[in-house]
Amino acid sequence: xxxxxxxxxxxxxxxxxxxxxxxxxxxxxxxxxxxxxxxxxxxxxxxxxxxxxxxxxxxxxxxxxxxxxxxxxxxxxxxxxxxxxxxxxxxxxxxxxxxxxxxxxxxxxxxxxxxxxxxxxxxxxxxxxxxxxxxxxxxxxxxxxxxxxxxxxxxxxxxxxxxxxxxxxxxxxxxxxxxxxxxxxxxxxxxxxxxxxxxxxxxxxxxxxxxxxxxxxxxxxxxxxxxx
Amino acid sequence: xxxxxxxxxxxxxxxxxxxxxxxxxxxxxxxxxxxxxxxxxxxxxxxxxxxxxxxxxxxxxxxxxxxxxxxxxxxxxxxxxxxxxxxxxxxxxxxxxxxxxxxxxxxxxxxxxxxxxxxxxxxxxxxxxxxxxxxxxxxxxxxxxxxxxxxxxxxxxxxxxxxxxxxxxxxxxxxxxxxxxxxxxxxxxxxxxxxxxxxxxxxxxxxxxxxxxxxxxxxxxxxxxxxxxxxxxxxxxxxxxxxxxxxxxxxxxxxxxxxxxxxxxxxxxxxxxxxxxxxxxxxxxxxxxxxxxxxxxxxxxxxxxxxxxxxxxxxxxx
Numbered sequence: 319x320x321x322x323x324x325x326x327x328x329x330x331x332x333x334x335x336x337x338x339x340x341x342x343x344x345x346x347x348x349x350x351x352x353x354x355x356x357x358x359x360x361x362x363x364x365x366x367x368x369x370x371x372x373x374x375x376x377x378x379x380x381x382x383x384x385x386x387x388x389x390x391x392x393x394x395x396x397x398x399x400x401x402x403x404x405x406x407x408x409x410x411x412x413x414x415x416x417x418x419x420x421x422x423x424x425x426x427x428x429x430x431x432x433x434x435x436x437x438x439x440x441x442x443x444x445x446x447x448x449x450x451x452x453x454x455x456x457x458x459x460x461x462x463x464x465x466x467x468x469x470x471x472x473x474x475x476x477x478x479x480x481x482x483x484x485x486x487x488x489x490x491x492x493x494x495x496x497x498x499x500x501x502x503x504x505x506x507x508x509x510x511x512x513x514x515x516x517x518x519x520x521x522x523x524x525x526x527x528x529x530x531x532x533x534x535x536x537x538x539x540x541x542x543x544x545x546x
Numbered sequence: 547x548x549x550x551x552x553x554x555x556x557x558x559x560x561x562x563x564x565x566x567x568x569x570x571x572x573x574x575x576x577x578x579x580x581x582x583x584x585x586x587x588x589x590x591x592x593x594x595x596x597x598x599x600x601x602x603x604x605x606x607x608x609x610x611x612x613x614x615x616x617x618x619x620x621x622x623x624x625x626x627x628x629x630x631x632x633x634x635x636x637x638x639x640x641x642x643x644x645x646x647x648x649x650x651x652x653x654x655x656x657x658x659x660x661x662x663x664x665x666x667x668x669x670x671x672x673x674x675x676x677x678x679x680x681x682x683x684x685x686x687x688x689x690x691x692x693x694x695x696x697x698x699x700x701x702x703x704x705x706x707x708x709x710x711x712x713x714x715x716x717x718x719x720x721x722x723x724x725x726x727x728x729x730x731x732x733x734x735x736x737x738x739x740x741x742x743x744x745x746x747x748x749x750x751x752x753x754x755x756x757x758x759x760x761x762x763x764x765x766x767x768x769x770x771x772x773x774x775x776x777x778x779x780x781x782x783x784x785x786x787x788x789x790x791x792x793x794x795x796x797x798x799x800x801x802x803x804x805x806x807x808x809x810x811x812x813x814x815x816x817x818x819x820x821x822x823x824x825x826x827x828x829x830x831x832x833x834x835x836x837x838x839x840x841x842x843x844x845x846x847x848x849x850x851x852x853x854x855x856x857x858x859x860x861x862x863x864x
Contacts, residue, residue, distance in 0.1 A: 321615075327732050327788075327843070328817060328818050328840060351571065368576060369568065370807070372783055374780060374782075375780075377782060377784075383851060386844070387840065398852075432723050453571075455571070455783070455807035456573060456806060456807050458574050518677050523572075524572040528571060
């Protein structure tokens, strides 16, 4: 349940669910996010600019001209524990193709040296993991997924790369992510997906949502090129 | 019909409105105009819808020519500009009033003065495709109209409607020039990540606005702010105006196009009443921070809104 409610500046409210990064806690954050979003859509709350779920917090940015911190706190505290415990509906499991060829999986050797596992063991574990999307952010469509098997634990690169290709599937510490755009970055690249995670021209611009699950499967370079 | 040619785009000119709401959970920041007061005043002078998209520019603005039709424009901020009539007559422009432009007239937005951002609006608005309910361009994520890019030379701007010769308007009261270099802030959510020395450094020393400043963030330079805990937190949602301090100890203030989630501890957050003023501060300026409480912040923000309303109420026909 919510451990504390704090102000974040004069137009922000933090719902803090404690310090742990755990799926069970994050599911409650996402439940609260959905409840607040439902109230926004039904005009039960006005003046919300943004509501951002992360591992263990829901941060609400409100318009001080419309609603005060005190009024918003009351609404948040009126949400019942039992509502947060309801199992989320519409949680999807996405099967995402990845080309693990050397051309794209440029950090497989580094991961292998760090973990002591062979490359095929690494790819096997990566494909057998059911990843959970804790949050989406940093840039449009970027999923923060966990939990990576402890055996694959590899730190970030000491010097981030200037450019990582869009679609790169990356791991660092206990997390896995996919870059929707070309970007600089310091995570280890295991492969590349041809799937577009974000497209502002599409009807459903963002493929993934917080609380969804993701599994990866291997495709070869030819299949990758066909799907791009 | 009603076409404006961009002869020179300027340094950082882009279409902006009040931004996109409730999409931060998929990584889309609100974005939109940096200086809300000047954005709203520009639309008010033109009697537009208050959220009508217009052109925000930084430092040097665009030079545009009316190639088809007639239009009415207004510029807000602290901006030096000329209107060059098709006859060759040059009119020295005044901010906070509207001007009627005929076909073949040119508007040259030379520079902002003692500030970063200015706004150029057109009566009736610019014909732009909305993305997620907004025309705000976020060039880092290529979001918004114009392929999510800033304005470029030779771009064409289409206006929604032709404007027939009619009255020009002026704000009889304009915003006061704010030269205050003390910025009001509220306590950040990770104050415990900083040592007492670190907090004292932040609140007592001055910090220089660096050149590494854009719509996304403002990097400051000054004495190193001492952290006691690891310089990383569990990544969490960002709100504009957050002041984060990475391991270097040099603060970064996150501005309107900030990333949606961040993992550095936040020592403070700018009071909403001072955000526009802060974002308009030129690189090379020395700033100090003063902590206020939530009640004081609310009062100062209400005052800002009231002042803006009074300014809008002073609009008159010329």
